[in-house]
Amino acid sequence: MPAARAEPGVGVAALYQFTRFDDPEALKEPLLAACETAGVKGTLLLACEGINGTIAGGDKALASVLGTIRALPGCADLDVKFSTAPAMPFQRMKVRVKREIVTMGEPDIDPTLSVGTYVDPHDWNALIADPDTLVIDTRNDYEVAIGTFAGAVDPATPSFRDFPAWFRAHREELLAGKKKVAMFCTGGIRCEKSTSFLRSEGVDEVYHLRGGILRYLEQVPEEQSLWQGECFVFDERVSLRHGLEPGTRAICRPCGRPLARGEACPVCESGNAAP
Missing domain, CATH: 3.40.250.10 (Rhodanese-like domain)
Structure with missing residues (x-):
């Protein structure tokens, strides 16, 4: 459960768990409903190999959704990385069912059986x-x-x-x-x-x-x-520094690459500069 925060902002929870879901599709709608009821936004991925994602909201809202996730098979010991954002870093809530929760393309790899x-x-x-x-x-x-x-x-x-x-x-x-x-x-x-x-x-x-x-x-x-340097994150914060403080990067909207603020994107053909 996230600790109470004295500073203003939105709680952000990054999570994953390799576990066995026999029917991840059956978990999708109940999990989406739990997130929407709590007012949590972000993205959660479900697959037969487990769950992965990042969600954001108030402390009570996150605790409610994380409780729902920990009730899923094999998720009781779910490890969560908590940080904060000055404002909601996601625009909506998405729960998706995929072939893998992180795509490697090696179907015989099973971290529940062998890992470092x-x-x-x-x-x-x-x-x-x-x-x-x-x-x-x-x-x-x-x-x-x-x-x-x-x-x-x-x-x-x-x-x-x-x-x-x-x-x-x-x-x-x-x-x-x-x-x-x-x-x-x-x-x-x-x-x-x-x-x-x-x-x-x-x-x-x-x-x-x-x-x-x-x-x-x-x-x-x-x-x-x-x-x-800084650590890229897949939300509107773009990057984080030591102490999980907001970084200095902005995002190139057309191609999604992190840029120094005001830098023209060297990859995207549109040449758009980060705001």
């Missing part, structure tokens, strides 16, 4: 500073462009679906001289699924950041941090 070792934020620095550790940022190229951990490998992939092919193509050079692989993402879901994938590829000693970058920025003091 969680590393808490306060232990993360020691792991990634170890020269025996290969550190991989599992996020999309436009996310990495505005911030990442010092020394992390950037796959330069436009989509998480491209991650398996990238790893298979570069496996030998990536693992040369390395004993451990540590991976991270925004909230934990992509790096968790990536560890499951690497284990299926025969890489045994794999680790992932518990709670993702969001929990690291929340818990690790800036003066001790190995994070460089």
